[in-house]
Amino acid sequence: MNEVPEYQQEFLEYHDITCEPTQPHRCTRCGDEDLDQVYCSSTGFKQEVRCLAASHTNNSDQESYMTFQSCAERASTFSGLVKFELLMVLLFAISFSFATKRKKKLLAIQHHRIASYLSH
Numbered sequence: 147m148n149e150v151p152e153y154q155q156e157f158l159e160y161h162d163i164t165c166e167p168t169q170p171h172r173c174t175r176c177g178d179e180d181l182d183q184v185y186c187s188s189t190g191f192k193q194e195v196r197c198l199a200a201s202h203t204n205n206s207d208q209e210s211y212m213t214f215q216s217c218a219e220r221a222s223t224f225s226g227l228v229k230f231e232l233l234m235v236l237l238f239a240i241s242f243s244f245a246t247k248r249k250k251k252l253l254a255i256q257h258h259r260i261a262s263y264l265s266h
Contacts, residue, residue, distance in 0.1 A: 165197040165215065173217040185216040193217040 173193050176186035185192050192214040199209045 163197050163199050165195040165213075167217075168194045168196050168212070173219050180214075183214070185214045187216075189216045189218050191217050191219055 173191040176183070176190055176192050180186045180192065181190075183192075193216075195213060195215050197211055197213060199211075
């Protein structure tokens with residue numbers, strides 16, 4: 147779990163804490179109001195967790211509270227990879243086209259200069 151708010155620090159000092167997501171695999175993008183929070187600063191995503199605290203003095207006494215922790219958006223899918231690869235192929239085709247046209251233009255200029263140099 148990431149950094150805990152001050153009001154929960156004392157609570158943590160005297161309890162064993164276990165936290166589990168309320169909705170597994172559900173990361174949400176942090177809103178503008180959350181961007182200064184520790185759980186949003188590292189990934190930009192957060193998930194709600196329910197933390198269960200067992201007291202050191204009596205393990206049967208349990209208290210719980212809800213908070214957030216940072217999470218990462220799930221890994222990209224195969225379709226995302228295919229889209230990325232298609233974008234790279236398109237970028238290559240455009241770049242290759244511009245490079246070929248530029249090379250032809252420069253060769254034409256070079257041939258023209260050589261021809262004019264030899265004609266004098």
